[in-house]
Amino acid sequence: MIRIAVAPEPIDLAAELAAIEAGGAGGIASFTGLVRADDGVTELELEHYPGMTEAALTELAESATQRWSLLGATIIHRVGRMRPGERIVFVATAALHRREALDACAFLIDRLKTGAPFWKRERRGEDAAWVEAKVSDDAAAGRWGA
Amino acid sequence: MIRIAVAPEPIDLAAELAAIEAGGAGGIASFTGLVRADDGVTELELEHYPGMTEAALTELAESATQRWSLLGATIIHRVGRMRPGERIVFVATAALHRREALDACAFLIDRLKTGAPFWKRERRGEDAAWVEAKVSDDAAAGRWGA
Amino acid sequence: MDVLYFAWVRERVGAGHEHVDPPAGITTVADLIGWLAGRSSGHAAAFAEPERLRAAIDQKFVPLDAPLGRAREVALFPPVTGG
C-alpha cells in the first residue's frame, strides 16, 4: 500500500492512479509537480542521494499512514533531466473519506519539499543555477507539527 | 481554463489530467471520488438536475478562480449507474504554486458535496436506498466561509 | 409554473415534473409545498415533512421561505448527496 519510486523515466500518471485506486478507497487525492514553463527555464536537472532518498520517502509515507487512516500512499519522484511541462513529482493518497486523503496528500508534498534529499538545477539557455531553498517551504512543512 | 462535464460515461483521468497540465502550471492537485467497494454496495445510481447542475458547477469553479490564482479548474461528475471501484467525481486545479492548487482542490470537492444538485441511490442486491446527506459535509463546506 | 421533483420526492410524487397553476395565496416555496401536498396521496407522502426538503427557483438554490415571485421553474428535492 506504500509505493515509492525514484527514477529518470517520465511519470506514468494513469498507471499510478489506477494502482492506488485498486485499493478499495472512497477517495484519492493527488498532487503533481511540473517543470514550470513560464520563467524561461529550458531544462531542469534533479540530483538526489541514492539510497537515502528512497529511505526518506518511505519514512515520509509511513508517517502519513500513521497519522491518517490511509489505504494507500504513493510518492514518485523523477530524477535527471527534464523539460518544461514535464512531471517532476507525483504524490497520491487513498482513504475511505476525502478529508484524510486531502490532508495526507498536502502533508506529503509539503514534507517532501524539505525532508528528502533532492536538489534542482535550472538551465536557461547556456546558464545553469542551483535552485535556492525557500523559507516558505520550511513554513509549509512546519504546519504539520513534529 | 474552466472545464465542467456531467455525463454518464466513465471519467477518463489521463485525458483530464493531460488537459489541465497543458496550461503551464507548476502544480496540479486533484481529487477522485470512487464508489466504495467496502460496504456491500453493488451499484450506485446518480441522479442530477440537468441544466442547473452544469450552472452550479461552473459557478463553483468560478468562485475558486476568484479566490485563488488558478490556471485551470476541472470538475467532472459522472451520472447514471456505476459499480464499486468506478469513479464518481474528479476535480483538479492547476496553479503556479502548490498551496493554491491544494487549497482550491479541497474547496471544490467540499463545496460540490453540498452545492450541486446530485442525488445518490445505493443498491445492495435487491435493496435500493437514497443516500442521506451528511452533517459533516455541511461542516466541511462551511470551512471555506461565505 | 413548472415544478420539478428529484430523488425520493420524484418517486413518491410519481412524476419528474408537472405544470401547476397555484392560487393567488401561494406566495412562498413553503406555501407551494403545502398546496402541492393536497394533490394526491403520492404528493402527500412526498411533502409530509417539509423540513426534509430543499428547493431551487429557476435553477438557483433558495430557502423554503423564499418568495416565488415570477418563478418559471421550481424544483423540490432532498438535500443533495453528490461528489
Next chain:
Amino acid sequence: MDVLYFAWVRERVGAGHEHVDPPAGITTVADLIGWLAGRSSGHAAAFAEPERLRAAIDQKFVPLDAPLGRAREVALFPPVTGG
C-alpha cells in the same frame, strides 16, 4: 569514513565522494567541515559558509553540531529543493 557531496558542494569540491580519515579531535559534523575545508581550494570554496550547508550521517539528516560517533557515511550538501 566515506564523505559524499551533492549539488554545488559536489561541484566545488570537484568530486561526489571521497574516503577520509579525520584526526581524533574531529568529533562533530561542523568539525569535519572545518577540517575538510583545508584539503584543497575547491574544498575551501565548498565549505567557506557552513551555515549554507546541511548534513546527513548514515543517510539520516542531522544538525551540524551532531557528533560523528561511529559514522560510516557522512553527506554534505545545500538545503534540499525537491518536489
